[in-house]
Every structure is written in structure tokens, then in C-alpha cells.
Amino acid sequence: MRILSITALILASAPAHAEDWSFLVQPYLMLPSMDGKAAVAGIDANVDVGARNVVENLNFGFLGYVEAVKGNFAFGVDVNYMNLDANPDDARVSANVAQTAIQPMLFYRVADYFELVAGIRYNSIKLSLSSDISAIDGNERKKDWVDPIVGFRFNGPISSGTSFGLLANVGGFGVGSDIAIQVRPMLNFKVGSGITIDAGYQFVYMDYETGTGVQRFAYDVLTTGPILGVSFRF
Secondary structure (H helix, E strand, O other), rough: HHHHHHHHHHHHHHHOOOOOEEEEEEEEEEOEEEEEEEEEEEEEEEEEEEEHHHHEEEEEEEEEEEEEEEEEEEEEEEEEEEEOOOOOOOOEEEEEEEEEEEEEEEEEEEEEEEEEEEEEEEEEEEEEEEEEEOOOOEEEEEEEEEEEEEEEEEEEEOOOOOEEEEEEEEEEEOOOOOOEEEEEEEEEEEEEEEEEEEEEEEEEEEEEEOOOOOOOEEEEEEEEEEEEEEEEEO
8 A cells, every 4th residue: 555655646646748749830921932953745844933033933832731749759740832933024934832841750859959850851752844835835744752751859048038950851761862951040939828930931942853864854953041930839
């Protein structure tokens, strides 16, 4: 009976929040610039769109992040979809890019404010070419692949209402992309109970190529741009 009483006392005195789940939902906007090269059916095209052209070139976009946290572990999923015309209107060969990225990640806290990250990034790229050259105009190809990723996340306070976060990962390793890199620094400003306004910048680079000749598909593009979002924690 004494052992049972001691056990009950230990359980009762343990922090109630130790095993509680917490959740985060973060819709956000990104104003991307894209620079690089792509190939469809063996035909090369420049991918070049500046941030100031995105509003007129963007056909549709959605970006969001959700996360569940328990103890030292967290599981998050980042979803990005963009459909835009990625060339100036006067380009001889223009490319439309429809890009989907779904990125599930597992985080493990190894120190205060610092976590290791492992996950995958599912990429789906549809490239469509338009040109005044009839043999090129209308060519399109869609490719799907998965990149393993590893990296880290830092998130620490600057002041009572402000924190700084940095997500960085590298992946591909020839499994999907030859190399894939993501770096995302963010500032978070508390505006209410469990609510922050998030502002930062994202760098995403992918170098993927498959096939030869008319079967060649390539996507070697750096996408960068400012991010603005809002996070709800509960």
C-alpha cells in the first residue's frame, strides 16, 4: 500500500502539461521571385519572374503550415501550391509553372530552442511551354518525385513579445533531386493570446533532372521571397 501511495503521489505531483498536445495553424503569403532553367521534352526555357511581376503573373497560390507538439517531439506539414507564368511576355519561349510541395517533418528537441528535423518533400511540377514556334508551343510535362530532407530548426525569444526562428534543411541526395535546399528565417510578433504575426524570407533551391533527348525534363530553379503570415496556437 505504501508503494502505491508513493506512486500516486509522484503521478499527482508531475506537471499536468507534460503530456499535453499543443497545435499550431499558420496560413501565410509569399511574394516569390524565380530564377533558373527548366526543360520540357528536351526544350530548354528560362524561368525568370521578379517579385514585382508576381501579382500579374500569379494565376493561383496557396501556402499553409500545421503542427502538433507533444513533449520533445513535433510533427508538422508544410503545403505550398503556386501556378504562375514564369517568363516575361516578350520571351521567345515562355514557361508556365504549376508547383506543388507537401513537406511532412518530424522534429526532436535536443536543447532549448533547438530541434533536429527529418522528413520528406513531395514535389509535383507541371511545366507548360508557349512560343511563336509551332513545334514548341503547347509542349507540357508533369513530374512527381520525393526528396528526403534533414536539417534543424531554431526558435528563441528576442523579447517578451518577439521571437526569432530559423528553419534550414537540405535534401534530395540523388534520390529525387540532385540537391534541394530550404532556408527560412522568421520574426514572430505576439499580438494576442496564442496569436503571432510572422514575417520573414524564404529561399528554396531545387535541381532535378530526368530522361534524355525528347524525354528530358529538368527543373533547376531558385525561388526566393518575403513571407507574411499569422500563427494560431492552442
